[in-house]
Amino acid sequence: MDGDYVIGGVFSIHTYKHIGMHNYTTIPEPQRCTGRIDSRKLRFSRAMVFTIEEINNSTELLQGIKLGYQIHDSCGSVPLSMQVTFQLSNGLDPVIFTSNNCSHSGMVMAIVGESSSTRSISMSRVIGSFNIAQVSHFATCACLSDKQQYPSFFRTIPSDQFQAGALAKLVKHFGWTWIGAVRSDSDYGNNGMASFLDAARKEGICVEYSESFYRTHPRSRIQRVADVIRRSTALVVVAFATSTEMRILFEELSLQPFPPRQWIGSESWVTNQKMLKFSFCAGAIGFGTEQSVIPGLREFLLDLSPTKVAASPVLTEFWEDAFNCRLEKNAAIGDSVCDGAEDIQTLQSPYTDTSQLRITNMVYKAVYAIAHAIHNAVCQDTNSTAQCDKFTRIEPKQVLTQLKKVNFSRNGYDVSFDANGDPVARYELVNWQKSESGSIEMVTVGHYDASLPGGQEFHINRNLTWLEGGTQVPVSVCSDSCPPGTRKVLQKGKPICCYDCIPCPEEEISNATDSPDCFPCPKEFWPNEERNTCFPKPVEFLSFDEVLGIILAAFSVGGACLAIVTAAVFFRHRTSPIVRANNSELSFLLLFSLTLCFLCSLTFIGSPSDWSCRLRHTAFGITFVLCIACVLGKTIVVLMAFRATLPGSNVMKWFGPPQQRMTVVSFTFIQVLICAIWLGLSPPFPMKNLTIYKERIILECALGSAIGFWVVLGYIGLLAVFCFVLAVLARKLPDNFNEAKLITFSMLIFCAVWITFIPAYVSSPGKFTVAVEIFAILASSFGLILCIFAPKCYIILFKPEKNTKKHLMNKNQS
Template identity: 35%
Template sequence: MRSEVLTNLIKGYQLIASNSQNYQHILALVFAVKEINENSQILPNMSLGFYILNSYYVARMTYKATLNLLSTPQRFVPNFRCDSRSNLIAVIGGLVSETSANVATIAANYKFPQLTYGSFSSVQDDKTLFSSLYQMVPNEEHQYRGVVRLLHHFRWTWIGLFAVDDDNGDRFLQSVVPMLAQNGICYSYIFRTAKRTYMEELIDIVIRQLEKYQLLMDEKTNACFVYGENPSLQVLRMMLFYATFLALPLVDKVWIITSQWDFHSVSIQRLWDIQIFHGALSFTVHSEQPPGFKTFTDSIKPSWAKRDGFIQNFWEQAFSCSLKISNGNVESKKISTGKEKLESLPRTFFEMSMTGHSYNIYNAVYAVAHVLHAAYISASKHRRSVERGRVSFRYAQPWQLHCFLKNILFNNSAGESVYFDKNGELIAGFDVINWITFPNGSFVRVKVGRLDPQAPLGNELTINDDQIVWHRSFNQVLPISVCNDNCYPGYSRKKKEGKKFCCYDCAPCPEGMISNQKDMDTCFKCPEDQYPNKDQKQCIPRVKSYLSYQEPLGFTFTMFVITFSLITAFILGTFWKHQDTPIVKANNRTLTYILLISLLLCFLCSLLFIGQPGKVTCLLRQMAFGIVFSMSLSTVLAKTITVVLAFMATKPGSGMRKWLGKRLANSVVLSGSFSQASICIVWLITSPPFPATDTHSVNGEIILQCNEGSPFMFYCVLSYMGFLATVSFTVAFFARKLPDSFNEAKFITFSMLIFCSVWLSFVPTYLSSKGKYMVAVEIFSILSSSAGLLGSIFFPKCYIIILRPEFNDKEHIKRRE
């Protein structure tokens, strides 16, 4: 059997008689101790006991209660104990951080472990001052970051801040305000809620709070982040409740609350309407329901009053009745029947399921039990003291438990793992709870999300939006809480002078830039292969643009090239067939053939400009065009010089006869062509053309083109052709009136006039065109100038050869002369 000797004593704090929910905390403590004492696997031959003392949320009472633990029971002599049956092992408490801190200042001196089941400010978490403190709730900073993630999730950037008006509230604001600013969130106001005080001062405090009620009327601020512990939140609730009696407008907000929040009412609040908090969101420490707890609470009866010093006060307040054992005036109250059921009470007064704080107490008791068990196992291996056949755990001291607490890891009866980090803080997550209230004063907690502080950055918060129920004033539409309307895609935010950064104007994106999300700080450019749409909301893939064979313009040019090439080939064949006739022999047949072949190549080189540019075509197109055209112009110049020299050689005593012949003509053709070829070779060596893309000239298109590499060399090629054309035109112009039946000078003059006109107009037109139209201008210039040479020089001769062969007869020529 177990020993009835109380070898260990767990002491707990925090009972406010007027707050019924604290009674569940007591029940959680009793239930955990009962389970442990009935479990033979934990602390065999030992029993846990406990004291419950009240701090009344007042520092001097907290210190007195703590020192009372260090005294002999019933005799307040601090640091003097003569009761060997009561061995103080650990303290569980308190509910609010101020109480925990006050207890910790004494606990640290005596080094007995303190497990706080309520909140504890992270700024207060100084391990040099609170070295014996262990938190059954995770660090508050995790909740703050969770709220920031929640605000980001719903795009709420203009919120109200509620903080209790004490040191904890100051520390909260010092921590949260910079965190909000760093994450692009602003506060429209800070409302300091009053801390708990004595009842006679409460009315004055509520009236002073109502003087700031106008702050809550900001229609743009629909989300409010509330920080405070249960006593101060009761004051906030009172202020909102009394505002209705003063005909003040109702406040319809989304209340975002930390884990300290609950709707637990004192006696006078049990019938108060809680509809104002409908749809609130809170972060609560993740908890499970221990099996058997509901059965345990169902077994509670007023007959426990003889051994439960708290049930009478609770039962009389809960059911507005009087227990028969009461020594007070019971005439004004009905007598309890003893058949009242806790489950019939409003949930604001008592919840049958274990709440978060009660669950923390439950885990704290188990943590102490497991630590004692581990210490017992460790001590039994080294040292035992046998007294009357039983093992006495004589040498267990509170300070010895710290090394076990720091490394504790166990699973409670609900299947949850319990363990601390290196700072003595419980490693656990938070549940996001949506509070759904009803007109009859009841409420339901609905789990709508999860906050896991150990998750990768950015994935800590998960929210199920479809499960959230908003306040009825929002008609189940996601509330908006921003300083001004969103800047929609196509616009960017522009700061308002003198306002917070969350308040801004919307400016249209500059040309060529977009914004594809709401409230973007700046617009951005599209990738090179995309361009903005008309509304500048998204990027659209650019269309590749080049002069292709399939489009009408490219197809037309191709037909012209084929036609002119066939005509040139036909003329060449005709001249070859009639090569012995006078009109073909005149002006050097070889030059005629060279000119026709070069014109044929000029027509064909236009095809290099059609189709998608490639590395080879970019290298060849301008080079081929320049060399072939220079050969044509050099041949025309050679023919013109031949005509002039022929007439000059007919004059008596002229010495020009020695210049006549093929040598001079060939020299002119070769020198003219070689000079242009030399320019092209230098161009290829220094800066050759290459395929390139142009995404700026034409909106919505990627122009596939050939970059000329060196524009200077390109214009050198054109200038050289212009020089040859000018010389040919000048020589032909002066020889145009020389008498001869087959004098080509007048035709060459006209052809050079066409050539020069085309290429003089080419330069400005080319420079003013973009994309494939630049290529089209150059192809048109090549075809038109080549066709001008072909038509002006050879069509008259073909007319004679084909249609008037009688004129192409030596006898006819002699008769004319």
């Protein structure tokens, strides 16, 4: 149709181009289309005609100006797309200027199309050199956003860069990490899949296979792709392909039964109504451009009278194919002739289906965008009206410049272009669901808006149906998730989604699913059996509540009671010869010190604290020195007493009671001084020992200064050895009540106990270190009280006839 300004249109109304034979001896026949008409693409071209007529009838846009159009069929072929591009660039008619009535009908201001990315790339490389704007309704390749290569390209459908990112987020949203991928072997499929795979890799998604094919490939290539899908373990298949390629693939897959697959589709095929016939794809999901309602379009599409049909070869072919008859002018002998009773209102065809106006709406917006650009170039806005001059001569470059600035709303949708010629990316999430009648229908279940902040672009507002009509989200992973308590170890030679789950080491945990590493618990915590959480380590010390602590405490109290009872017996018989002969003052002091020795072992039981740690070692050291000093004093008294019986000896006056007291006090004061220095410089303190046992904490008293501890212990040992030597020297002195023999045995036991204590103390773990120390205290204390006082108590209580001075002086013996 002619007009003041002409808009070009290129649509793939036919699917194939006729391939002629070239013998290089005759002129090649003109290129022509073949195959059946794609009634959906025919609807696109008719929508362009409808939009231009709507604009021509508008009083708001291009008032007084008539737009014309030239619409061509590219047959889905790059060569034919190039041919019609040159025709639109050059003009089909000569431009004639006569006085004031001039026509620019031969000059195309802009072009709507193409449907394919590959053909749009070819077209844009040509018309970009002439500054002719191209607005595509269906070319989504992200590569076309490169303004260096395609400076005059615009589109009303979002770039695949956004769709690829949205598909990757969709796959991640449902937890699928193991997928298959198929694509068209074209610019649309290859670039779209490349963008998707890049986005999927960032989301941690792995691809089992990635296959490409094209409609013109031999069937063996299509069969190979189908076999890969059948044999794969990935349950989810992402298909970035055109509807033509997917129809060929689905037809091949339908020939043999195969395991169900969850299909994730790109906009090109997942919103194509003709694809819904493949029932095994029920549950497919994907993104589609937003659908719209275009008032009056359906009536326009159905307004096909026989006259209009006969005037257009394309409409004629569509009509004859739809009703399986021939118009009278095309009828041959034997053909069924169209009788005029055909009713397009009853025709079930993508041409008449206006329930899902998605790409059709993109055509509608593309024509309006060009019209607004022409309006801004030739019209002057004054107040509330615009003055348009149809005789204004404009160049396509001016339309291209104005197209970059357009910003308007139509049918509730905003139309504008960014610096790359792309619109704002908004999608509907569609799901193929089975209706009650058993047919598959396309249902919008969510939305995606790339203009929203990160993390808020994706929204699902309805339940989805999955493969085989299921309601549960299918699982498609290479390896099952590793539960807490394990870590992922990648399988050699496989993608990162294929891994083994290895339990965490003994001292480490993982508290998250699919944890790549295990981490150690804090020092005072220990993993549970499942290795998925840390719990506080049990604190261990020798307590009064456990059997060992009760036994040791009982012996300690029992020993103290035994010492008190012995002291009571000695006090009751303090005037008897056996008590008086054995230095009763030192005996009572020795019994008192033994009582303290027994009781000081109680400070080793219970939870260590600052005071108990300082008291236990110092009390032990001082009381034992007091005890040994008393024994040493008794030993010296025995020796001195024997010396005093010799004629002329005056030695006892040098070791009388005052000297004995001074000896005990002196020896004890040295130990008190050692303990005071120890406590002043580096005293013992409570500590948590985390090294002996990994799984529990030993609460113990640290020595503070190990030197102080061993000096205290060494001083006790020195006195014990000195006492033992003196007792050995006095053991054969002729006295019936000579204590030297008893002291020798007691010191022998004492030294044996403490000599064995040292290696036992060093090697005993945890609370048993304390138990060994208590045992040594009790054993040596019992050794002293039993060896020194038990024989005397036996004579006092059971052999009183021996408790006489006569027996003491050994008068009865020859």
